[in-house]
Amino acid sequence: CLDTTTTIAADPVTPPSAGTVEVAITATESAFGVALSGEQAAAVDVVTSSARIAGLVGRAGSGKGVVIHAASNAYRDEGWQVLACATQGARAQGLATQTSGLALTIDQLMHRTSRSRIAVDARTVVFIDEAGMVDTFRMAELVHLVERTGCSMRLVGDPAQLSAISPGGLLPSMLATTAVPVAELTEIHRTQHQWIRDAQNYVRAGDSLR
Secondary structure (H helix, E strand, C coil), rough: CHHHCCCHHCCCCCCCCCCHHHHHHHHHHHHHCCCCCCCHHHHHHCCCCCCEEEEEEEECCCHHHHHHHHEEEEECCCCCEEEEECCCCCCHHHHHHHHHCCCHHHHHHHHHHHHHCCCCCEEEEECCCHHHHHHHHHHHHHHHHHHHCEEEEEEEEECCCCCCCCCHHHHHHHHCCCCCCCCCCCCCCCCCCCCHHHHHHHHHHCCCCC
């Protein structure tokens, strides 16, 4: 799976234009009534890059939603098909509200593509929410889907959160390779009090005794 990821990285796609991305960011800022921070805007650039596999990492409250919203708008504005996937249907539906894409579980995606019930090609971007929950088998299937169809995949989540029940752990390894560009959001936007932000950071890092 990791070897295939490296091979895929050598075959980039033509991404949405810088102008389209800028318009999409402006539309997102208007829709949410907020201005994207510098790191959020930089994250949009990574998510809409020419890489066929890219990652968006950030803990809860870091503003992944606005990044996904802006990026998916940019893709749709240039005629791409946007798919919103997760291991669980509820998470896929939640992601679909951010992307305005078709919601599918990963199993549904693989089933429908194998039977040609949904067309996935080089003008398709697949967002995977809570990618840290995806087990090794399903992640390998997703990577091979990218290899076979030429689609792009965006892995969204926080590797420090709970991993898949089945054998997993591929997300940190994939995001650690130089072949996969990763945008990491570190600023918490939901929480205004610094002491709460610090506590969240300690828990996320496994240091809950401070």
